[in-house]
Amino acid sequence: MAVADSVCLSDEQEEAVAVREVAQVYELIKTQQPLLLVHQQPQQLAYSLLNHALRALNVALSVMNQPHASSSPAHDHHIPAINMNMINAESTPPANSSAPAADVADNHVVGKARRSSPAKRRRINCEDKSSWVNHTVVPHEDGYQWRKYGEKKIHGTHFTRSYFRCTYRDDRGCQATKQIQQKDNNDPPMFQVTYSNDHTCNFVCKATRIINNTNNNPAALHNLTANPNAHPDDDDDTIFTKMIKQEQQAAWLLPPHLTTISNNFDETQGLHVHQEVPPSSSNSSVISHYADEFDHHQMGQQLETTVMEEALGLGADLDDPYFYDPNLLLIYENLMNCY
DNA sequence: GTTATTTGACCTAC
DNA sequence: GTAGGTCAAATAAC
Structure with missing residues:
Protein backbone atom coordinates (compact mmCIF):
# COMPACT_ATOMS: atom_id res chain seq x y z
CA MET A 1 0.00 0.00 0.00
CA ALA A 2 1.42 3.30 -0.99
CA VAL A 3 1.50 5.85 1.77
CA ALA A 4 1.62 9.50 0.93
CA ASP A 5 4.04 11.76 2.69
CA SER A 6 1.62 14.60 2.96
CA VAL A 7 -0.15 15.62 6.12
CA CYS A 8 -3.74 16.71 5.98
CA LEU A 9 -4.66 16.95 9.62
CA SER A 10 -5.46 20.40 10.82
CA ASP A 11 -3.16 22.07 13.29
CA GLU A 12 -5.78 21.65 15.98
CA GLN A 13 -6.09 17.96 15.27
CA GLU A 14 -2.34 17.50 15.29
CA GLU A 15 -2.08 19.32 18.56
CA ALA A 16 -4.86 17.25 20.03
CA VAL A 17 -3.14 14.05 18.98
CA ALA A 18 0.14 15.18 20.49
CA VAL A 19 -1.46 16.30 23.71
CA ARG A 20 -3.41 13.10 24.01
CA GLU A 21 -0.38 10.93 23.49
CA VAL A 22 1.78 12.86 25.92
CA ALA A 23 -0.99 12.86 28.49
CA GLN A 24 -1.40 9.13 28.19
CA VAL A 25 2.25 8.39 28.61
CA TYR A 26 2.43 10.78 31.52
CA GLU A 27 -0.42 9.01 33.27
CA LEU A 28 1.13 5.67 32.57
CA ILE A 29 4.53 6.59 33.90
CA LYS A 30 3.06 8.41 36.84
CA THR A 31 1.07 5.37 37.80
CA GLN A 32 3.56 2.65 37.23
CA GLN A 33 6.82 4.22 38.29
CA PRO A 34 6.16 3.73 42.01
CA LEU A 35 5.24 0.15 41.29
CA LEU A 36 8.45 -0.22 39.38
CA LEU A 37 10.40 0.86 42.39
CA VAL A 38 8.87 -1.77 44.61
CA HIS A 39 8.27 -4.47 42.07
CA GLN A 40 10.12 -7.65 42.85
CA GLN A 41 10.91 -8.28 39.21
CA PRO A 42 10.86 -4.87 37.62
CA GLN A 43 12.30 -5.79 34.24
CA GLN A 44 9.04 -6.77 32.65
CA LEU A 45 7.23 -3.77 34.01
CA ALA A 46 10.05 -1.50 32.92
CA TYR A 47 9.95 -2.98 29.45
CA SER A 48 6.23 -2.48 29.12
CA LEU A 49 6.39 1.01 30.52
CA LEU A 50 9.23 2.00 28.24
CA ASN A 51 7.47 0.71 25.18
CA HIS A 52 4.33 2.63 25.96
CA ALA A 53 6.34 5.74 26.61
CA LEU A 54 8.30 5.40 23.39
CA ARG A 55 5.19 4.90 21.37
CA ALA A 56 3.36 7.89 22.75
CA LEU A 57 6.38 10.15 22.57
CA ASN A 58 7.06 9.02 19.05
CA VAL A 59 3.55 9.89 18.03
CA ALA A 60 3.72 13.24 19.73
CA LEU A 61 7.12 14.09 18.27
CA SER A 62 6.06 13.03 14.85
CA VAL A 63 2.96 15.18 14.96
CA MET A 64 4.91 18.15 16.23
CA ASN A 65 7.54 17.50 13.58
CA GLN A 66 5.10 17.84 10.73
CA PRO A 67 5.49 21.04 8.74
CA HIS A 68 2.31 23.00 9.06
CA ALA A 69 0.62 24.25 5.98
CA SER A 70 0.99 27.77 7.21
CA SER A 71 4.68 27.34 7.82
CA SER A 72 7.33 28.20 5.34
CA PRO A 73 10.08 25.66 4.64
CA ALA A 74 12.42 27.78 6.66
CA HIS A 75 10.35 26.93 9.71
CA ASP A 76 10.42 23.27 9.03
CA HIS A 77 12.54 22.37 12.02
CA HIS A 78 12.63 18.62 12.07
CA ILE A 79 13.48 16.93 15.30
CA PRO A 80 16.48 14.69 14.81
CA ALA A 81 17.83 11.64 16.58
CA ILE A 82 14.78 9.47 16.79
CA ASN A 83 14.96 6.23 14.92
CA MET A 84 11.26 6.07 14.37
CA ASN A 85 9.24 7.99 11.90
CA MET A 86 5.54 8.41 11.78
CA ILE A 87 3.75 9.70 8.75
CA ASN A 88 0.10 10.49 8.72
CA ALA A 89 -1.07 9.57 5.31
CA GLU A 90 -4.69 10.44 4.89
CA SER A 91 -6.80 13.43 5.37
CA THR A 92 -9.76 11.96 7.17
CA PRO A 93 -9.56 12.27 10.94
CA PRO A 94 -9.14 8.94 12.71
CA ALA A 95 -12.40 9.37 14.53
CA ASN A 96 -14.23 8.57 11.37
CA SER A 97 -14.38 4.89 12.05
CA SER A 98 -18.05 4.24 11.95
CA ALA A 99 -18.23 4.18 8.19
CA PRO A 100 -17.25 0.52 7.73
CA ALA A 101 -20.11 -0.70 9.85
CA ALA A 102 -21.92 -1.81 6.72
CA ASP A 103 -18.86 -3.74 5.70
CA VAL A 104 -18.84 -5.54 8.98
CA ALA A 105 -22.38 -6.62 8.43
CA ASP A 106 -21.57 -7.72 4.93
CA ASN A 107 -18.71 -9.81 6.16
CA HIS A 108 -21.04 -12.00 8.13
CA VAL A 109 -23.14 -13.06 5.21
CA VAL A 110 -22.85 -16.80 4.84
CA GLY A 111 -21.28 -18.33 1.77
CA LYS A 112 -19.31 -16.83 -1.02
CA ALA A 113 -21.53 -13.77 -1.01
CA ARG A 114 -20.50 -13.13 2.58
CA ARG A 115 -17.75 -10.81 1.49
CA SER A 116 -19.03 -7.66 -0.07
CA SER A 117 -15.78 -6.64 -1.61
CA PRO A 118 -12.40 -7.03 0.05
CA ALA A 119 -10.71 -4.94 -2.57
CA LYS A 120 -13.40 -2.34 -2.16
CA ARG A 121 -12.62 -2.28 1.53
CA ARG A 122 -8.96 -1.96 0.68
CA ARG A 123 -9.73 1.00 -1.53
CA ILE A 124 -11.76 2.54 1.25
CA ASN A 125 -8.84 2.06 3.56
CA CYS A 126 -6.56 3.85 1.17
CA GLU A 127 -8.77 6.74 0.28
CA ASP A 128 -11.34 7.49 2.89
CA LYS A 129 -9.81 6.53 6.18
CA SER A 130 -6.77 7.46 8.12
CA SER A 131 -3.66 5.40 8.01
CA TRP A 132 -0.22 6.13 9.25
CA VAL A 133 3.12 4.43 9.33
CA ASN A 134 5.41 3.88 12.25
CA HIS A 135 8.90 2.42 12.21
CA THR A 136 9.81 0.68 15.41
CA VAL A 137 11.74 -2.20 16.91
CA VAL A 138 8.80 -3.12 19.11
CA PRO A 139 5.88 -3.45 16.69
CA HIS A 140 3.71 -5.38 19.12
CA GLU A 141 4.01 -2.89 21.95
CA ASP A 142 1.71 0.00 21.24
CA GLY A 143 -0.73 -0.15 24.10
CA TYR A 144 -3.52 -1.81 22.17
CA GLN A 145 -4.71 -5.38 21.94
CA TRP A 146 -4.52 -6.95 18.50
CA ARG A 147 -5.57 -10.22 16.99
CA LYS A 148 -3.69 -11.57 14.05
CA TYR A 149 -5.87 -12.51 11.12
CA GLY A 150 -3.48 -13.03 8.29
CA GLU A 151 0.03 -13.22 7.03
CA LYS A 152 1.29 -12.67 3.53
CA LYS A 153 4.51 -12.83 1.64
CA ILE A 154 4.84 -9.46 -0.01
CA HIS A 155 6.49 -9.17 -3.37
CA GLY A 156 9.90 -7.60 -3.18
CA THR A 157 10.37 -8.11 0.53
CA HIS A 158 12.30 -10.71 2.44
CA PHE A 159 9.81 -10.98 5.26
CA THR A 160 6.14 -11.75 5.53
CA ARG A 161 3.63 -9.09 6.41
CA SER A 162 1.33 -9.79 9.33
CA TYR A 163 -2.19 -8.42 9.52
CA PHE A 164 -3.82 -7.54 12.80
CA ARG A 165 -7.19 -6.22 13.78
CA CYS A 166 -8.37 -4.86 17.09
CA THR A 167 -9.19 -7.61 19.55
CA TYR A 168 -12.48 -5.86 20.27
CA ARG A 169 -13.68 -5.64 16.70
CA ASP A 170 -16.45 -8.13 17.34
CA ASP A 171 -17.33 -6.78 20.75
CA ARG A 172 -17.23 -3.11 19.91
CA GLY A 173 -17.13 -2.91 16.17
CA CYS A 174 -13.70 -1.34 16.39
CA GLN A 175 -12.26 -1.13 12.90
CA ALA A 176 -8.66 -0.41 13.84
CA THR A 177 -6.16 -2.57 12.00
CA LYS A 178 -2.44 -2.69 11.65
CA GLN A 179 0.11 -4.37 9.45
CA ILE A 180 3.57 -5.32 10.60
CA GLN A 181 6.30 -5.64 8.03
CA GLN A 182 9.81 -6.50 9.08
CA LYS A 183 12.27 -4.32 7.21
CA ASP A 184 15.68 -5.73 8.00
CA ASN A 185 17.61 -8.30 9.96
CA ASN A 186 19.38 -5.90 12.25
CA ASP A 187 19.66 -6.52 15.94
CA PRO A 188 17.06 -5.58 16.91
CA PRO A 189 15.21 -5.76 13.61
CA MET A 190 13.26 -2.75 12.44
CA PHE A 191 9.58 -3.10 11.61
CA GLN A 192 7.25 -0.93 9.64
CA VAL A 193 3.86 -0.79 11.28
CA THR A 194 0.97 0.59 9.26
CA TYR A 195 -2.09 1.54 11.26
CA SER A 196 -5.50 2.05 9.74
CA ASN A 197 -8.48 3.57 11.48
CA ASP A 198 -8.52 4.82 15.00
CA HIS A 199 -9.77 2.70 17.84
CA THR A 200 -13.41 3.04 18.75
CA CYS A 201 -13.25 0.31 21.38
CA ASN A 202 -12.25 2.73 24.11
C1' DG B 1 -14.14 -25.45 26.47
C1' DT B 2 -12.50 -21.10 25.06
C1' DT B 3 -9.47 -18.13 22.75
C1' DA B 4 -5.70 -17.10 19.68
C1' DT B 5 -2.89 -18.27 15.69
C1' DT B 6 -1.84 -20.36 11.29
C1' DT B 7 -2.54 -20.89 6.58
C1' DG B 8 -4.61 -21.79 2.14
C1' DA B 9 -8.33 -19.95 -0.47
C1' DC B 10 -10.99 -16.24 -2.06
C1' DC B 11 -11.71 -11.75 -4.09
C1' DT B 12 -10.77 -7.48 -6.62
C1' DA B 13 -7.74 -3.64 -8.18
C1' DC B 14 -4.19 -2.95 -11.13
C1' DG C 1 -2.06 -12.77 -14.34
C1' DT C 2 -0.24 -10.73 -10.20
C1' DA C 3 -0.36 -8.62 -5.79
C1' DG C 4 -2.38 -7.41 -1.61
C1' DG C 5 -6.04 -7.75 1.91
C1' DT C 6 -9.27 -10.67 4.18
C1' DC C 7 -11.82 -14.80 5.48
C1' DA C 8 -12.51 -18.93 7.91
C1' DA C 9 -11.44 -23.78 8.81
C1' DA C 10 -7.94 -26.19 11.12
C1' DT C 11 -4.84 -26.22 14.69
C1' DA C 12 -2.50 -24.84 18.90
C1' DA C 13 -2.35 -22.92 23.36
C1' DC C 14 -4.28 -22.08 27.72
Whole structure:
Protein backbone atom coordinates (compact mmCIF):
# COMPACT_ATOMS: atom_id res chain seq x y z
CA MET A 1 0.00 0.00 0.00
CA ALA A 2 1.42 3.30 -0.99
CA VAL A 3 1.50 5.85 1.77
CA ALA A 4 1.62 9.50 0.93
CA ASP A 5 4.04 11.76 2.69
CA SER A 6 1.62 14.60 2.96
CA VAL A 7 -0.15 15.62 6.12
CA CYS A 8 -3.74 16.71 5.98
CA LEU A 9 -4.66 16.95 9.62
CA SER A 10 -5.46 20.40 10.82
CA ASP A 11 -3.16 22.07 13.29
CA GLU A 12 -5.78 21.65 15.98
CA GLN A 13 -6.09 17.96 15.27
CA GLU A 14 -2.34 17.50 15.29
CA GLU A 15 -2.08 19.32 18.56
CA ALA A 16 -4.86 17.25 20.03
CA VAL A 17 -3.14 14.05 18.98
CA ALA A 18 0.14 15.18 20.49
CA VAL A 19 -1.46 16.30 23.71
CA ARG A 20 -3.41 13.10 24.01
CA GLU A 21 -0.38 10.93 23.49
CA VAL A 22 1.78 12.86 25.92
CA ALA A 23 -0.99 12.86 28.49
CA GLN A 24 -1.40 9.13 28.19
CA VAL A 25 2.25 8.39 28.61
CA TYR A 26 2.43 10.78 31.52
CA GLU A 27 -0.42 9.01 33.27
CA LEU A 28 1.13 5.67 32.57
CA ILE A 29 4.53 6.59 33.90
CA LYS A 30 3.06 8.41 36.84
CA THR A 31 1.07 5.37 37.80
CA GLN A 32 3.56 2.65 37.23
CA GLN A 33 6.82 4.22 38.29
CA PRO A 34 6.16 3.73 42.01
CA LEU A 35 5.24 0.15 41.29
CA LEU A 36 8.45 -0.22 39.38
CA LEU A 37 10.40 0.86 42.39
CA VAL A 38 8.87 -1.77 44.61
CA HIS A 39 8.27 -4.47 42.07
CA GLN A 40 10.12 -7.65 42.85
CA GLN A 41 10.91 -8.28 39.21
CA PRO A 42 10.86 -4.87 37.62
CA GLN A 43 12.30 -5.79 34.24
CA GLN A 44 9.04 -6.77 32.65
CA LEU A 45 7.23 -3.77 34.01
CA ALA A 46 10.05 -1.50 32.92
CA TYR A 47 9.95 -2.98 29.45
CA SER A 48 6.23 -2.48 29.12
CA LEU A 49 6.39 1.01 30.52
CA LEU A 50 9.23 2.00 28.24
CA ASN A 51 7.47 0.71 25.18
CA HIS A 52 4.33 2.63 25.96
CA ALA A 53 6.34 5.74 26.61
CA LEU A 54 8.30 5.40 23.39
CA ARG A 55 5.19 4.90 21.37
CA ALA A 56 3.36 7.89 22.75
CA LEU A 57 6.38 10.15 22.57
CA ASN A 58 7.06 9.02 19.05
CA VAL A 59 3.55 9.89 18.03
CA ALA A 60 3.72 13.24 19.73
CA LEU A 61 7.12 14.09 18.27
CA SER A 62 6.06 13.03 14.85
CA VAL A 63 2.96 15.18 14.96
CA MET A 64 4.91 18.15 16.23
CA ASN A 65 7.54 17.50 13.58
CA GLN A 66 5.10 17.84 10.73
CA PRO A 67 5.49 21.04 8.74
CA HIS A 68 2.31 23.00 9.06
CA ALA A 69 0.62 24.25 5.98
CA SER A 70 0.99 27.77 7.21
CA SER A 71 4.68 27.34 7.82
CA SER A 72 7.33 28.20 5.34
CA PRO A 73 10.08 25.66 4.64
CA ALA A 74 12.42 27.78 6.66
CA HIS A 75 10.35 26.93 9.71
CA ASP A 76 10.42 23.27 9.03
CA HIS A 77 12.54 22.37 12.02
CA HIS A 78 12.63 18.62 12.07
CA ILE A 79 13.48 16.93 15.30
CA PRO A 80 16.48 14.69 14.81
CA ALA A 81 17.83 11.64 16.58
CA ILE A 82 14.78 9.47 16.79
CA ASN A 83 14.96 6.23 14.92
CA MET A 84 11.26 6.07 14.37
CA ASN A 85 9.24 7.99 11.90
CA MET A 86 5.54 8.41 11.78
CA ILE A 87 3.75 9.70 8.75
CA ASN A 88 0.10 10.49 8.72
CA ALA A 89 -1.07 9.57 5.31
CA GLU A 90 -4.69 10.44 4.89
CA SER A 91 -6.80 13.43 5.37
CA THR A 92 -9.76 11.96 7.17
CA PRO A 93 -9.56 12.27 10.94
CA PRO A 94 -9.14 8.94 12.71
CA ALA A 95 -12.40 9.37 14.53
CA ASN A 96 -14.23 8.57 11.37
CA SER A 97 -14.38 4.89 12.05
CA SER A 98 -18.05 4.24 11.95
CA ALA A 99 -18.23 4.18 8.19
CA PRO A 100 -17.25 0.52 7.73
CA ALA A 101 -20.11 -0.70 9.85
CA ALA A 102 -21.92 -1.81 6.72
CA ASP A 103 -18.86 -3.74 5.70
CA VAL A 104 -18.84 -5.54 8.98
CA ALA A 105 -22.38 -6.62 8.43
CA ASP A 106 -21.57 -7.72 4.93
CA ASN A 107 -18.71 -9.81 6.16
CA HIS A 108 -21.04 -12.00 8.13
CA VAL A 109 -23.14 -13.06 5.21
CA VAL A 110 -22.85 -16.80 4.84
CA GLY A 111 -21.28 -18.33 1.77
CA LYS A 112 -19.31 -16.83 -1.02
CA ALA A 113 -21.53 -13.77 -1.01
CA ARG A 114 -20.50 -13.13 2.58
CA ARG A 115 -17.75 -10.81 1.49
CA SER A 116 -19.03 -7.66 -0.07
CA SER A 117 -15.78 -6.64 -1.61
CA PRO A 118 -12.40 -7.03 0.05
CA ALA A 119 -10.71 -4.94 -2.57
CA LYS A 120 -13.40 -2.34 -2.16
CA ARG A 121 -12.62 -2.28 1.53
CA ARG A 122 -8.96 -1.96 0.68
CA ARG A 123 -9.73 1.00 -1.53
CA ILE A 124 -11.76 2.54 1.25
CA ASN A 125 -8.84 2.06 3.56
CA CYS A 126 -6.56 3.85 1.17
CA GLU A 127 -8.77 6.74 0.28
CA ASP A 128 -11.34 7.49 2.89
CA LYS A 129 -9.81 6.53 6.18
CA SER A 130 -6.77 7.46 8.12
CA SER A 131 -3.66 5.40 8.01
CA TRP A 132 -0.22 6.13 9.25
CA VAL A 133 3.12 4.43 9.33
CA ASN A 134 5.41 3.88 12.25
CA HIS A 135 8.90 2.42 12.21
CA THR A 136 9.81 0.68 15.41
CA VAL A 137 11.74 -2.20 16.91
CA VAL A 138 8.80 -3.12 19.11
CA PRO A 139 5.88 -3.45 16.69
CA HIS A 140 3.71 -5.38 19.12
CA GLU A 141 4.01 -2.89 21.95
CA ASP A 142 1.71 0.00 21.24
CA GLY A 143 -0.73 -0.15 24.10
CA TYR A 144 -3.52 -1.81 22.17
CA GLN A 145 -4.71 -5.38 21.94
CA TRP A 146 -4.52 -6.95 18.50
CA ARG A 147 -5.57 -10.22 16.99
CA LYS A 148 -3.69 -11.57 14.05
CA TYR A 149 -5.87 -12.51 11.12
CA GLY A 150 -3.48 -13.03 8.29
CA GLU A 151 0.03 -13.22 7.03
CA LYS A 152 1.29 -12.67 3.53
CA LYS A 153 4.51 -12.83 1.64
CA ILE A 154 4.84 -9.46 -0.01
CA HIS A 155 6.49 -9.17 -3.37
CA GLY A 156 9.90 -7.60 -3.18
CA THR A 157 10.37 -8.11 0.53
CA HIS A 158 12.30 -10.71 2.44
CA PHE A 159 9.81 -10.98 5.26
CA THR A 160 6.14 -11.75 5.53
CA ARG A 161 3.63 -9.09 6.41
CA SER A 162 1.33 -9.79 9.33
CA TYR A 163 -2.19 -8.42 9.52
CA PHE A 164 -3.82 -7.54 12.80
CA ARG A 165 -7.19 -6.22 13.78
CA CYS A 166 -8.37 -4.86 17.09
CA THR A 167 -9.19 -7.61 19.55
CA TYR A 168 -12.48 -5.86 20.27
CA ARG A 169 -13.68 -5.64 16.70
CA ASP A 170 -16.45 -8.13 17.34
CA ASP A 171 -17.33 -6.78 20.75
CA ARG A 172 -17.23 -3.11 19.91
CA GLY A 173 -17.13 -2.91 16.17
CA CYS A 174 -13.70 -1.34 16.39
CA GLN A 175 -12.26 -1.13 12.90
CA ALA A 176 -8.66 -0.41 13.84
CA THR A 177 -6.16 -2.57 12.00
CA LYS A 178 -2.44 -2.69 11.65
CA GLN A 179 0.11 -4.37 9.45
CA ILE A 180 3.57 -5.32 10.60
CA GLN A 181 6.30 -5.64 8.03
CA GLN A 182 9.81 -6.50 9.08
CA LYS A 183 12.27 -4.32 7.21
CA ASP A 184 15.68 -5.73 8.00
CA ASN A 185 17.61 -8.30 9.96
CA ASN A 186 19.38 -5.90 12.25
CA ASP A 187 19.66 -6.52 15.94
CA PRO A 188 17.06 -5.58 16.91
CA PRO A 189 15.21 -5.76 13.61
CA MET A 190 13.26 -2.75 12.44
CA PHE A 191 9.58 -3.10 11.61
CA GLN A 192 7.25 -0.93 9.64
CA VAL A 193 3.86 -0.79 11.28
CA THR A 194 0.97 0.59 9.26
CA TYR A 195 -2.09 1.54 11.26
CA SER A 196 -5.50 2.05 9.74
CA ASN A 197 -8.48 3.57 11.48
CA ASP A 198 -8.52 4.82 15.00
CA HIS A 199 -9.77 2.70 17.84
CA THR A 200 -13.41 3.04 18.75
CA CYS A 201 -13.25 0.31 21.38
CA ASN A 202 -12.25 2.73 24.11
CA PHE A 203 -9.60 0.32 25.23
CA VAL A 204 -7.00 2.94 25.96
CA CYS A 205 -9.51 5.35 27.37
CA LYS A 206 -10.74 2.61 29.60
CA ALA A 207 -7.25 1.71 30.67
CA THR A 208 -6.41 5.31 31.31
CA ARG A 209 -9.51 5.70 33.40
CA ILE A 210 -8.65 2.67 35.44
CA ILE A 211 -5.11 3.87 35.78
CA ASN A 212 -6.40 7.18 37.02
CA ASN A 213 -8.59 5.43 39.52
CA THR A 214 -5.79 3.28 40.78
CA ASN A 215 -3.37 6.12 40.70
CA ASN A 216 -5.53 8.08 43.05
CA ASN A 217 -6.55 5.01 44.88
CA PRO A 218 -3.95 2.51 46.06
CA ALA A 219 -6.49 0.17 47.52
CA ALA A 220 -8.36 0.15 44.25
CA LEU A 221 -5.10 -0.73 42.59
CA HIS A 222 -4.76 -3.71 44.81
CA ASN A 223 -8.34 -4.71 44.23
CA LEU A 224 -7.75 -4.40 40.54
CA THR A 225 -4.87 -6.80 40.60
CA ALA A 226 -6.27 -9.20 43.12
CA ASN A 227 -9.87 -9.37 42.01
CA PRO A 228 -10.52 -7.74 38.68
CA ASN A 229 -13.99 -9.17 38.33
CA ALA A 230 -15.12 -7.37 41.43
CA HIS A 231 -14.73 -3.95 39.92
CA PRO A 232 -18.15 -2.32 39.85
CA ASP A 233 -17.59 -0.63 36.57
CA ASP A 234 -20.09 0.25 33.89
CA ASP A 235 -21.61 -2.07 31.32
CA ASP A 236 -18.26 -2.86 29.85
CA ASP A 237 -17.38 -5.82 32.01
CA THR A 238 -16.26 -8.10 29.23
CA ILE A 239 -13.70 -5.72 27.87
CA PHE A 240 -12.72 -4.67 31.33
CA THR A 241 -12.09 -8.21 32.41
CA LYS A 242 -10.11 -8.98 29.28
CA MET A 243 -8.02 -5.92 29.70
CA ILE A 244 -7.30 -6.66 33.32
CA LYS A 245 -6.32 -10.22 32.53
CA GLN A 246 -3.93 -8.99 29.91
CA GLU A 247 -2.54 -6.26 32.07
CA GLN A 248 -2.11 -8.68 34.91
CA GLN A 249 -0.11 -10.92 32.68
CA ALA A 250 2.00 -7.98 31.70
CA ALA A 251 3.01 -6.28 34.86
CA TRP A 252 0.38 -5.08 37.24
CA LEU A 253 1.39 -7.13 40.19
CA LEU A 254 1.99 -5.78 43.58
CA PRO A 255 4.36 -7.27 46.10
CA PRO A 256 2.69 -9.96 48.20
CA HIS A 257 2.73 -7.87 51.33
CA LEU A 258 0.35 -5.43 49.70
CA THR A 259 -2.38 -8.00 49.37
CA THR A 260 -3.95 -7.43 52.72
CA ILE A 261 -6.25 -4.63 51.75
CA SER A 262 -9.39 -4.87 49.78
CA ASN A 263 -11.96 -2.28 49.09
CA ASN A 264 -15.34 -1.55 47.71
CA PHE A 265 -14.88 1.21 45.27
CA ASP A 266 -17.74 3.21 43.98
CA GLU A 267 -17.05 6.08 41.69
CA THR A 268 -19.96 8.03 43.00
CA GLN A 269 -19.41 7.44 46.65
CA GLY A 270 -15.69 7.32 46.88
CA LEU A 271 -13.43 4.80 48.47
CA HIS A 272 -14.31 2.59 51.40
CA VAL A 273 -11.36 0.73 52.73
CA HIS A 274 -11.39 -2.15 55.11
CA GLN A 275 -8.83 -4.70 56.10
CA GLU A 276 -9.94 -8.21 55.43
CA VAL A 277 -6.90 -9.86 56.94
CA PRO A 278 -5.40 -8.17 59.94
CA PRO A 279 -1.75 -7.91 59.16
CA SER A 280 0.97 -8.92 61.46
CA SER A 281 3.46 -6.50 60.09
CA SER A 282 3.43 -2.77 60.21
CA ASN A 283 3.25 -2.55 56.46
CA SER A 284 -0.47 -2.90 56.37
CA SER A 285 -1.01 -0.16 58.80
CA VAL A 286 1.11 2.06 56.68
CA ILE A 287 -0.86 1.13 53.61
CA SER A 288 -4.09 1.57 55.46
CA HIS A 289 -2.84 4.94 56.49
CA TYR A 290 -2.37 6.27 53.01
CA ALA A 291 -5.50 4.57 51.81
CA ASP A 292 -7.40 6.38 54.49
CA GLU A 293 -5.66 9.53 53.54
CA PHE A 294 -6.92 9.12 50.05
CA ASP A 295 -10.39 8.44 51.35
CA HIS A 296 -10.29 11.77 53.05
CA HIS A 297 -8.77 13.34 50.04
CA GLN A 298 -11.76 12.32 48.02
CA MET A 299 -14.01 14.44 50.18
CA GLY A 300 -12.96 17.71 48.73
CA GLN A 301 -10.37 19.68 46.93
CA GLN A 302 -9.48 21.62 50.03
CA LEU A 303 -7.92 18.54 51.53
CA GLU A 304 -5.27 18.44 48.87
CA THR A 305 -3.33 21.00 50.82
CA THR A 306 -3.51 18.72 53.83
CA VAL A 307 -2.15 15.82 51.86
CA MET A 308 0.66 17.89 50.48
CA GLU A 309 1.50 19.16 53.92
CA GLU A 310 1.59 15.61 55.14
CA ALA A 311 3.76 14.66 52.24
CA LEU A 312 6.12 17.40 53.25
CA GLY A 313 6.00 16.01 56.72
CA LEU A 314 7.13 12.69 55.34
CA GLY A 315 10.28 14.33 54.17
CA ALA A 316 9.27 15.21 50.66
CA ASP A 317 11.56 17.39 48.68
CA LEU A 318 9.89 20.10 46.68
CA ASP A 319 12.30 19.30 43.90
CA ASP A 320 11.31 15.67 43.95
CA PRO A 321 9.51 14.86 40.71
CA TYR A 322 7.03 12.82 42.67
CA PHE A 323 5.95 15.93 44.41
CA TYR A 324 4.23 16.95 41.23
CA ASP A 325 1.42 14.72 42.36
CA PRO A 326 0.83 14.68 46.10
CA ASN A 327 -1.12 11.46 45.96
CA LEU A 328 1.68 9.78 44.14
CA LEU A 329 4.23 11.10 46.51
CA LEU A 330 2.27 9.83 49.46
CA ILE A 331 2.01 6.38 47.95
CA TYR A 332 5.65 6.40 47.07
CA GLU A 333 6.81 7.48 50.48
CA ASN A 334 4.72 4.92 52.25
CA LEU A 335 5.77 2.11 50.00
CA MET A 336 9.37 3.06 50.59
CA ASN A 337 8.69 2.89 54.29
CA CYS A 338 7.55 -0.69 53.86
CA TYR A 339 11.08 -1.75 53.00
C1' DG B 1 -14.14 -25.45 26.47
C1' DT B 2 -12.50 -21.10 25.06
C1' DT B 3 -9.47 -18.13 22.75
C1' DA B 4 -5.70 -17.10 19.68
C1' DT B 5 -2.89 -18.27 15.69
C1' DT B 6 -1.84 -20.36 11.29
C1' DT B 7 -2.54 -20.89 6.58
C1' DG B 8 -4.61 -21.79 2.14
C1' DA B 9 -8.33 -19.95 -0.47
C1' DC B 10 -10.99 -16.24 -2.06
C1' DC B 11 -11.71 -11.75 -4.09
C1' DT B 12 -10.77 -7.48 -6.62
C1' DA B 13 -7.74 -3.64 -8.18
C1' DC B 14 -4.19 -2.95 -11.13
C1' DG C 1 -2.06 -12.77 -14.34
C1' DT C 2 -0.24 -10.73 -10.20
C1' DA C 3 -0.36 -8.62 -5.79
C1' DG C 4 -2.38 -7.41 -1.61
C1' DG C 5 -6.04 -7.75 1.91
C1' DT C 6 -9.27 -10.67 4.18
C1' DC C 7 -11.82 -14.80 5.48
C1' DA C 8 -12.51 -18.93 7.91
C1' DA C 9 -11.44 -23.78 8.81
C1' DA C 10 -7.94 -26.19 11.12
C1' DT C 11 -4.84 -26.22 14.69
C1' DA C 12 -2.50 -24.84 18.90
C1' DA C 13 -2.35 -22.92 23.36
C1' DC C 14 -4.28 -22.08 27.72
